[in-house]
Amino acid sequence: GQNIDQPTEMTATEGAIVQINCTYQTSGFNGLFWYQQHAGEAPTFLSYNVLDGLEEKGRFSSFLSRSKGYSYLLLKELQMKDSASYLCAVRDQDYKLSFGAGTTVTVRA
């Protein structure tokens, strides 16, 4: 099975930077994904890492270290609309896509 761990909650101020960490233990590895989910809505895709290193996409960046089983999602220039849950997901050797419990980020003015 999969073990995917991420913090439960984080709070940050508008305009600041927040880093959400994710550690995982899986049977094989075929990619790591980050999703955003607003309350009452479906998850939406943010980023994908399959090789080590940093992927940047506008205000959002995601980093992967496969040897450490570690990823982080970096949210820069936080806006109120970034208040949401952020989900780390890993695809294993059987191509199952499993999610962590999610990190609720609250952005304060």
Next chain:
Amino acid sequence: IAGITQAPTSQILAAGRRMTLRCTQDMRHNAMYWYRQDLGLGLRLIHYSNTAGTTGKGEVPDGYSVSRANTDDFPLTLASAVPSQTSVYFCASSESESTEAFFGQGTRLTVV
């Protein structure tokens, strides 16, 4: 509009009844997934299918069954519903095993 559609949007079901949640996608995606989402537990994989004609068990498959007769449809059946199956159910699909998954709008199921 291309996408992934779930039905019904919400349902109240008596315990012991049989229920099928429908999921249809028109993106010709090969892989499809069913998740349940409960407060504090995140998205948990119930069943998945990497291609039409094949299915696999996820983390919490007991009490659920699926079929994948064609590329577009991936129904989830609760043979005899129990209150612990009260949850929000999400269907998702991805073009291949190495691409991101897109989610349906969810089905809120309450078993009483």
